Amino acid sequence: MDFSSPLIQGTLIKRYKRFLADVQLADGSIVIAHCPNTGAMTGCAEPGWQVWLSPSDNPKRKLLYTWEVVLTGQRHWIGINTHKANKLVKEAIQKNKIAELIGYQNLQAEVKFGEENSRIDFLLTDPEKADCYVEVKSVTLLHDSKGYFPDAKTVRGQKHLRELSLIARQGKRAVLLFCVQHSGIQSVQVAKHIDLDYANELEQAMLNGVQILCYSCEISSEKIYINQSLPFFS
Numbered sequence: 500m501d502f503s504s505p506l507i508q509g510t511l512i513k514r515y516k517r518f519l520a521d522v523q524l525a526d527g528s529i530v531i532a533h534c535p536n537t538g539a540m541t542g543c544a545e546p547g548w549q550v551w552l553s554p555s556d557n558p559k560r561k562l563l564y565t566w567e568v569v570l571t572g573q574r575h576w577i578g579i580n581t582h583k584a585n586k587l588v589k590e591a592i593q594k595n596k597i598a599e600l601i602g603y604q605n606l607q608a609e610v611k612f613g614e615e616n617s618r619i620d621f622l623l624t625d626p627e628k629a630d631c632y633v634e635v636k637s638v639t640l641l642h643d644s645k646g647y648f649p650d651a652k653t654v655r656g657q658k659h660l661r662e663l664s665l666i667a668r669q670g671k672r673a674v675l676l677f678c679v680q681h682s683g684i685q686s687v688q689v690a691k692h693i694d695l696d697y698a699n700e701l702e703q704a705m706l707n708g709v710q711i712l713c714y715s716c717e718i719s720s721e722k723i724y725i726n727q728s729l730p731f732f733s
Contacts, residue, residue: 500583500590501722506551506567508720514544520566522550532564535580539651543569543577543639543681550579551720568718571683576718577639578680583723584637585620587716588678591725592621592633598728599712600674603631613662631672634659638679638687638713646684646713646729648677652694660700660709667708675704679715679729687713688732702733 512521512529520534532552536543548571552564569577578584588597589608595601603623610622612632623631640650649656663673677687691698705711713729 500587500724502553502567502720504554506553506720507564509550509552511544511546511548511550511569513546514540519562520544520550522552522564522566530564531562532566533562534566535582536566538581538639538649540579541640541650542571543579545572548572568720568723573683575641575681575683577682578637578716578718578723579639581637581680584635584678584680587680587723587725588633588635588676588714589621591714592623596725597676597712597714599710600631600633603628613665615658615662617658617662619662629670629672631674632663632666633674633676634663635676635678638677638684639681640690641681641683644683644685645732646677646679646681646687647690647693648687649690649694649697653697656694657697657700660697660704663709664700664704664707667704673704673709675701675709675711677711677713677729677731678725679713680718680723682715682718684715684729686730686732705733 509522509524514520603625605624607622619632620635621633638646640647666673689698717726
């Protein structure tokens with residue numbers, strides 16, 4: 500996925516109130532950028548790191564910049580915009596870049612499913628296959644080359660696992676796909692130390708037949724795309 504317009508480089512001053520970030524641009528001016536990430540962003544938002552912002556030409560927007568990527572002090576690239584995860588996965592599925600999800604004729608996004616008023620990120624269908632429900636999660640929390648999810652307690656994430664378990668028990672295909680937007684992460688595992696309830700739900704989901712996939716991304720200031728599978732450890 501190429502960025503629709505060239506990104507603007509700056510230096511992060513601070514992230515605050517979850518959705519805001521102060522950034523100093525090359526000309527010395529300071530702008531407030533929208534931070535499209537509701538997570539804790541541990542290890543992703545250190546003052547002084549290089550960041551890249553996408554500009555908006557919409558005059559109705561209060562904030563004219565969106566924080567897209569960051570280059571850490573360890574030279575790791577991180578995709579900050581968690582909304583991009585679904586777009587990255589959709590593009591990869593359509594281009595047959597995810598081996599486990601090749602061969603479906605139809606792809607629908609945001610389809611209602613389950614018993615708890617949920618929407619699945621993608622529903623893949625084909626006359627020759629069982630329906631495949633795909634839930635996407637963005638991973639950016641790094642420790643010792645391992646990626647962890649979640650980076651904060653997530654009741655919503657626990658609900659998604661229960662819904663996927665239900666789908667699997669019904670004989671359909673249920674997939675939890677971790678989209679890793681951090682170039683330093685080489686494997687993924689559940690963050691039991693952060694959300695034990697999520698870890699327990701995930702263990703039960705796997706017992707019920709939910710499939711876990713992990714894919715990393717190639718990230719730069721020009722583009723982001725899914726490039727390879729990573730191992731998962733429960």
